[in-house]
Amino acid sequence: MGRLTLIRHGQSIWNQQNRFTGWIDVGLSQHGSEEAQQAAARLTDQHFDLAFTSALLRAQDTLYEILKLNRHCNQYLRVHETGSEWYEHFVPTEEEKKELKIYVSEKLNERYYGDLQGLNKDRAREQFGQEQVHIWRRSYDVPPPNGESLAMTAERTLPYFNSHIVPHLQQGRHVLVSAHGNSLRAMIMHIEKMTPAQILAYELKTGTPHCYDFDANMTLLEKRVLEGDNSREHA
Numbered sequence: 001m002g003r004l005t006l007i008r009h010g011q012s013i014w015n016q017q018n019r020f021t022g023w024i025d026v027g028l029s030q031h032g033s034e035e036a037q038q039a040a041a042r043l044t045d046q047h048f049d050l051a052f053t054s055a056l057l058r059a060q061d062t063l064y065e066i067l068k069l070n071r072h073c074n075q076y077l078r079v080h081e082t083g084s085e086w087y088e089h090f091v092p093t094e095e096e097k098k099e100l101k102i103y104v105s106e107k108l109n110e111r112y113y114g115d116l117q118g119l120n121k122d123r124a125r126e127q128f129g130q131e132q133v134h135i136w137r138r139s140y141d142v143p144p145p146n147g148e149s150l151a152m153t154a155e156r157t158l159p160y161f162n163s164h165i166v167p168h169l170q171q172g173r174h175v176l177v178s179a180h181g182n183s184l185r186a187m188i189m190h191i192e193k194m195t196p197a198q199i200l201a202y203e204l205k206t207g208t209p210h211c212y213d214f215d216a217n218m219t220l221l222e223k224r225v226l227e228g229d230n231s232r233e234h235a
Contacts (some may be wrong), residue, residue, distance in 0.1 A: 012026050013029050023117070027057050028062065037069070042209060052108060055108075075099050079101055111180070114143065
């Protein structure tokens, strides 16, 4: 049985400041670090065979908080998805073969917000109008100026998911993905066969692990959302 654990990074500094972040590489706020540590505590006994994260600091820092507290992860190795073979060009020892590999890819980055990046969301509403900003934020296929829609984000995220992550799940491995609200929504929409309207309305909290179990044919067997002591389970 393959298991996929998805987690949206903890609150970032710009989340806290109510700004459009996108690909701007800001770190976690103090509250975001605490959210990551709480997620780590919920996942401390989970065994992971490998992990994936985006090229952005807030997702990576959340991942490392989880791995630092994980009882099964003694050491890990970071692999950059750059097309270069240099990062893995070595002969590992038997002990090194047990290292958990972390794959880092821009394909898992947050939605690119284009001209909105860095703007306070209230200032954006004043500048462009509340209705227009609502359309950019909540429509499935209308991008902000020079940015990505959720549909465009899915176009880069899902091929990566299918080519790099699904094969491990089919082999019964346990995979951890630390990424962002919209790249994860693209995966969840695909996994749960949601409509655009359903995924746009889906609540994906920061620092809250979503666990999916699959059989070898990628049939979803069970979903669990780990929220403190009250985990939600779905058949």
